[in-house]
Amino acid sequence: xxxxxxxxxxxxxxxxxxxxxxxxxxxxxxxxxxxxxxxxxxxxxxxxxxxxxxxxxxxxxxxxxxxxxxxxxxxxxxxxxxxxxxxxxxxxxxxxxxxxxxxxxxxxxxxxxxxxxxxxxxxxxxxxxxxxxxxxxxxxxxxxxxxxxxxxxxxxxxxxxxxxxxxxxxxxxxxxxxxxxxxxxxxxxxxxxxxxxxxxxxxxxxxxxxxxxxxxxxxxxxxxxxxxxxxxxxxxxxxxxxxxxxxxxxxxxxxxxxxxxxxxxxxxxxxxxxxxxxxxxxxxxxxxxxxxxxxxxxxxxxxxxxxxxxxxxxxxxxxxxxxxxxxxxxxxxxxxxxxxxxxxxxxxxxxxxxxxxxxxxxxxxxxxxxxxxxxxxxxxxxxxxxxxxxxxxxxxxxxxxxxxxxxxx
Numbered sequence: 001x002x003x004x005x006x007x008x009x010x011x012x013x014x015x016x017x018x019x020x021x022x023x024x025x026x027x028x029x030x031x032x033x034x035x036x037x038x039x040x041x042x043x044x045x046x047x048x049x050x051x052x053x054x055x056x057x058x059x060x061x062x063x064x065x066x067x068x069x070x071x072x073x074x075x076x077x078x079x080x081x082x083x084x085x086x087x088x089x090x091x092x093x094x095x096x097x098x099x100x101x102x103x104x105x106x107x108x109x110x111x112x113x114x115x116x117x118x119x120x121x122x123x124x125x126x127x128x129x130x131x132x133x134x135x136x137x138x139x140x141x142x143x144x145x146x147x148x149x150x151x152x153x154x155x156x157x158x159x160x161x162x163x164x165x166x167x168x169x170x171x172x173x174x175x176x177x178x179x180x181x182x183x184x185x186x187x188x189x190x191x192x193x194x195x196x197x198x199x200x201x202x203x204x205x206x207x208x209x210x211x212x213x214x215x216x217x218x219x220x221x222x223x224x225x226x227x228x229x230x231x232x233x234x235x236x237x238x239x240x241x242x243x244x245x246x247x248x249x250x251x252x253x254x255x256x257x258x259x260x261x262x263x264x265x266x267x268x269x270x271x272x273x274x275x276x277x278x279x280x281x282x283x284x285x286x287x288x289x290x291x292x293x294x295x296x297x298x299x300x301x302x303x304x305x306x307x308x309x310x311x312x313x314x315x316x317x318x319x320x321x322x323x324x325x326x327x328x329x330x331x332x333x334x335x336x337x338x339x340x341x342x343x344x345x346x347x348x349x350x351x352x353x354x355x356x357x358x359x360x361x362x363x364x365x366x367x368x369x370x371x372x373x374x375x376x377x378x379x380x381x382x383x384x385x386x387x388x389x390x391x392x393x394x395x396x397x398x399x400x401x402x403x404x405x406x407x408x409x
Contacts, residue, residue: 002048004040004077005109006061007102008068014102015040017047018110027103037071060113062087064123073123080113080120087112124297133266134292140259141289141335147252151175154245161230161238162189168222171215177253178207180246182219187239187246190232192223263288272296278392279383280354281347286339290383293336304384312337313377328373344376353399354379 002025007014013036017026025047030036044057057077063069064081072079091108113120126134151174158165169179181203186192200216209215229235267273267288276287294307301307308314312332318325347354354375361371382398 002044002057003110003114004057004059005106005111005113006059007105007109008061008063013068014106016103016106016110017043018114022111022114027106032068037068041075058113058117060109069123079123080117081123082109082112082120090116124295124300126295126297129270130291130296133270133288136259136262136266137288137292138335140256140263143252143256143259147175147249147256150245150248150252154242154249157238157242157245161235162242164189164223164225164227165192168219171218175249177250178203178209180249183246184243187243188235189227189229195220195223260285267291272387275386275392279343279379280351280393281343281345286342289335289339290343293333293339301384304381307384308377308380311340311380313340313373313380328370340376340380341372344372344379347375347379351395353395357399
């Protein structure tokens with residue numbers, strides 16, 4: 001067998017090839033792209049034969065995506081995506097000086113997959129459809145996070161020179177496009193106070209707001225309330241970044257809507273979509289995020305417990321001497337944890353069984369978040385069973401055990 005450590009950078013890869021005894025057979029710096037992957041195949045053929053059998057070549061690399069990784073998997077190599085934190089801890093056995101080099105990192109990765117590969121996880125063999133869902137779902141969520149960051153910057157600016165806008169447009173949702181259009185039309189308190197009811201109504205009508213007359217009157221009245229102000233030059237200076245942030249939010253809203261349609265289309269094209277959408281509290285966007293992070297490799301999760309551990313919903317035990325504590329997992333996939341938290345919250349209104357289970361957790365004096373996390377953990381187990389048996393969610397089957405337990409349990 002050959003063991004390869006691949007320390008990747010933007011434009012090159014430092015690799016080291018070892019045999020089963022840990023002897024260094026070769027080192028090389030390979031360019032990114034077709035030329036580099038061809039040289040890597042030639043290097044492997046030189047030391048492992050022209051056609052090494054699948055599984056005889058083991059590769060450790062600190063990423064799980066990209067054309068280079070896909071080429072390694074397509075060649076039949078066993079590829080382990082090593083967490084950078086794990087690799088950093090592994091390298092500490094070589095010394096504590098903190099010295100670092102690309103060749104040294106490649107050597108450590110090769111050692112790691114040779115010695116500790118039983119403790120690592122191979123890259124999941126997700127289908128092309130699942131990978132497509134992951135790409136658009138993550139991009140959609142990233143844009144939403146970027147919109148939140150942009151709005152926080154705008155909110156901080158408005159609080160310093162135009163706090164009345166925050167109160168006036170609160171009924172429209174402060175990240176909405178119509179609120180931003182009104183801010184662009186009148187970016188200073190003096191200009192906003194001159195907005196007429198017909199101008200405000202026209203913006204609301206363009207975005208199909210209901211009860212436009214009442215909302216327009218309330219916004220106009222709020223904008224005309226007397227408030228403390230700043231000198232005119234300072235107010236005008238603040239207006240410039242406020243306009244920039246407002247235009248950026250409008251653009252983000254447009255692109256989020258475009259990507260939302262893409263997320264729905266890719267999810268509905270996946271064969272597991274019907275199972276995911278049958279779960280309580282899951283819509284197309286949440287379902288796409290959950291599927292994207294779990295993947296669809298049927299061999300990845302050997303049990304419901306393994307899926308719960310990956311999801312980060314199951315607790316961890318910390319025991320040392322007389323100390324014994326059960327705690328929540330905080331090192332986890334944050335995208336997946338966010339989607340499962342959202343599903344658990346929404347399921348309270350959709351599933352009587354989920355509501356009963358949540359109420360039992362609260363009866364044990366658990367706070368809101370721990371109780372919701374317990375519910376999410378249970379829902380992950382139900383999802384695993386549905387995917388394993390290829391059946392849709394059934395309320396009676398999912399909660400039959402918990403429905404028969406006494407409340408004290």
